[in-house]
Amino acid sequence: MRNLDPVRTHEDSVLDLQGVAVHLGGRAVLHGIDLSLRPGEFVGVIGPNGAGKTTLLKIILGLLRPDEGTVQVAGRDVRAARSLVGYVPQSFAPDPDLPLRARDLVALGLDGARWGFSLGGARRRAKVEEALSWVDALHYADQPVGRLSGGELQRLLVAQALISDPRIVLLDEPLANLDLRSQGDVVALVGRVAHVRGVTVVLVTHDMNPLLSVMDRILYLARGQAALGTVDEVVRGDVLTQLYGHHVDVVRVHGRILVVGGADAESLTCGTCDG
Amino acid sequence: MGLWQTLFPSGLFTASFMQNAWLAGTAVAALSALVGFFVVLRGATFVAHAVPRASFAGAAGAVLAGGDTVLGLAIFSALSALGMAALGTRRDQGQTTALVLMAALGLGSLFLALGGAYAPEVYALLFGQIVGIGRMDVYAILGLLLLALAATALLYRPLLWSSVAPDVAEAKGVPRRRMEILFLLLVALAATAAVPIVGALLSFSLMVGPAAAAAYFGRSPGQALGIAVLIGILSIWLSLVFAYDTGLPVGFFVAAVTAVFYGLGRLWAHLWQIERGRGQVPV
Ligand SMILES: Nc1ncnc2c1ncn2[C@@H]1O[C@H](COP(=O)(O)OP(=O)(O)OP(=O)(O)O)[C@@H](O)[C@H]1O
Ligand SMILES: [Mg+2]
Numbered sequence: 123m124r125n126l127d128p129v130r131t132h133e134d135s136v137l138d139l140q141g142v143a144v145h146l147g148g149r150a151v152l153h154g155i156d157l158s159l160r161p162g163e164f165v166g167v168i169g170p171n172g173a174g175k176t177t178l179l180k181i182i183l184g185l186l187r188p189d190e191g192t193v194q195v196a197g198r199d200v201r202a203a204r205s206l207v208g209y210v211p212q213s214f215a216p217d218p219d220l221p222l223r224a225r226d227l228v229a230l231g232l233d234g235a236r237w238g239f240s241l242g243g244a245r246r247r248a249k250v251e252e253a254l255s256w257v258d259a260l261h262y263a264d265q266p267v268g269r270l271s272g273g274e275l276q277r278l279l280v281a282q283a284l285i286s287d288p289r290i291v292l293l294d295e296p297l298a299n300l301d302l303r304s305q306g307d308v309v310a311l312v313g314r315v316a317h318v319r320g321v322t323v324v325l326v327t328h329d330m331n332p333l334l335s336v337m338d339r340i341l342y343l344a345r346g347q348a349a350l351g352t353v354d355e356v357v358r359g360d361v362l363t364q365l366y367g368h369h370v371d372v373v374r375v376h377g378r379i380l381v382v383g384g385a386d387a388e389s390l391t392c393g394t395c396d397g
Numbered sequence: 398m399g400l401w402q403t404l405f406p407s408g409l410f411t412a413s414f415m416q417n418a419w420l421a422g423t424a425v426a427a428l429s430a431l432v433g434f435f436v437v438l439r440g441a442t443f444v445a446h447a448v449p450r451a452s453f454a455g456a457a458g459a460v461l462a463g464g465d466t467v468l469g470l471a472i473f474s475a476l477s478a479l480g481m482a483a484l485g486t487r488r489d490q491g492q493t494t495a496l497v498l499m500a501a502l503g504l505g506s507l508f509l510a511l512g513g514a515y516a517p518e519v520y521a522l523l524f525g526q527i528v529g530i531g532r533m534d535v536y537a538i539l540g541l542l543l544l545a546l547a548a549t550a551l552l553y554r555p556l557l558w559s560s561v562a563p564d565v566a567e568a569k570g571v572p573r574r575r576m577e578i579l580f581l582l583l584v585a586l587a588a589t590a591a592v593p594i595v596g597a598l599l600s601f602s603l604m605v606g607p608a609a610a611a612a613y614f615g616r617s618p619g620q621a622l623g624i625a626v627l628i629g630i631l632s633i634w635l636s637l638v639f640a641y642d643t644g645l646p647v648g649f650f651v652a653a654v655t656a657v658f659y660g661l662g663r664l665w666a667h668l669w670q671i672e673r674g675r676g677q678v679p680v
Pocket of ligand 1: 146147151169170171172173174175176177178
């Protein structure tokens with residue numbers, strides 16, 4: 123792995139991966155992953171399909187044990203630090219008739235893992251209202267979740283992840299299926315989460331362009347390996363060529379970045395295209 | 398006065414077999430609706446259809462072995478639920494559920510054939526016999542209801558979260574597989590209580606009907622759960638009255654009444670949407 127950032131593991135890092143390797147189905151899905159993320163940092167995770175992006179998130183969530191290496195959240199083992207990690211899943215499509223309001227979904231993020239049922243209470247209500255207001259969802263707080271638009275749902279999922287006061291929030295392709303305007307809204311919201319609330323954000327996406335204005339560093343995954351650094355450090359022909367293992371060009375047009383693979387462009391992630 | 402007497406003849410409430418029927422029916426309806434609420438949330442209606450039917454094979458086996466039919470029911474509903482949990486992932490649950498159901502029905506027909514041509518206890522379990530139950534059965538059913546109440550009270554939030562948003566719940570420490578198994582065991586519990594009363598063929602309607610209707614009336618999970626239990630109890634009460642008055646099987650009325658409630662739920666949701674739509678400006 124090429125870690126282009128000089129900052130190595132140090133005291134104030136919230137997430138540390140060292141020498142992480144994962145084998146699935148007899149194949150190394152990730153190997154030699156080292157990374158260390160700071161509080162309030164916004165990191166975009168980019169890579170072609172099957173590069174191991176979701177696998178990386180599963181490791182950070184403690185749902186998958188790496189075969190090699192260590193993973194620490196705020197200096198603790200991931201399983202002990204579960205409450206410090208918020209999660210926005212890759213897909214969430216509730217049934218239109220599900221008897222669940224926006225506020226019920228967000229409330230589950232607060233205490234859904236606890237035994238028994240909640241007796242309500244003013245403090246719980248206030249916390250839910252507060253979380254809804256962060257994501258500007260108060261005006262649809264009482265709507266059934268199954269009838270919300272993709273962007274509205276995405277904001278709720280962010281509120282659900284934030285309500286338990288995590289140090290890190292992981293988002294798996296939150297921009298898929300959103301139009302450009304909703305993409306912009308979600309990116310701006312998540313940017314505020316990182317830079318105003320000081321929560322470290324790890325956001326997986328296929329298109330880096332919507333993130334260019336907010337992203338602090340980019341984690342580029344390909345062939346189970348990673349390159350971490352600023353966009354200018356990582357999204358360069360020579361770096362990506364080494365990562366992919368064959369020639370890659372990086373083209374900048376009108377402030378957008380396009381990654382093109384020389385011989386077999388088909389097999390590469392296209393920096394500006396969807397999906 | 399005349400109509401009142403026809404609808405509610407005195408024996409409806411005073412006959413001791415009817416008193417047992419009221420108690421057992423109410424408990425079974427509440428239990429079925431409680432479990433049915435999670436069935437509907439998880440979109441697992443096929444499981445609710447399959448477990449009671451699979452459990453029927455246990456009763457046939459019990460007759461063959463000379464054992465207690467309800468014990469046979471309990472064992473087979475639990476085994477079929479665990480079988481579905483062991484084989485299935487949630488995506489292909491339909492296939493594995495069908496597989497377990499077919500295996501159980503095959504065994505059931507074998508047991509029936511080996512046990513002799515006529516086994517009245519077994520046929521009673523197909524269609525239920527709410528007027529034939531004794532005081533001990535009532536206590537057993539109340540016990541099952543209490544068990545289910547305690548379990549859902551304890552599991553309510555994690556089971557709810559795992560049902561509506563399994564990925565997030567799992568990421569936050571609610572184990573998906575374990576919740577799936579506990580849910581299936583709750584379905585087995587409800588089936589064990591419901592099959593002797595409303596029968597293996599129609600206990601599905603008592604489990605899914607009220608909860609599906611309630612999903613239209615209730616807006617929050619708590620509301621929907623409460624309404625499901627109310628509709629379930631009301632359905633069994635109406636069915637008992639109609640069955641007593643007409644002498645027709647109670648299972649028929651349970652199926653009909655819950656279907657009517659479901660229709661009302663859809664109508665309500667439809668009207669409510671029209672009402673809300675009025676205030677909105679088309680974009
Ligand atoms: N349980 C598993 N068993 C075997 N292989 C697996 C398993 N889970 C994932 N893989 C493989 O690991 C690789 C990485 O998968 P992962 O889901 O992390 O990719 P991704 O980068 O998230 O892709 P996408 O962009 O399509 O979401 C893929 O090649 C996939 O086939
Ligand atoms: Mg993925």
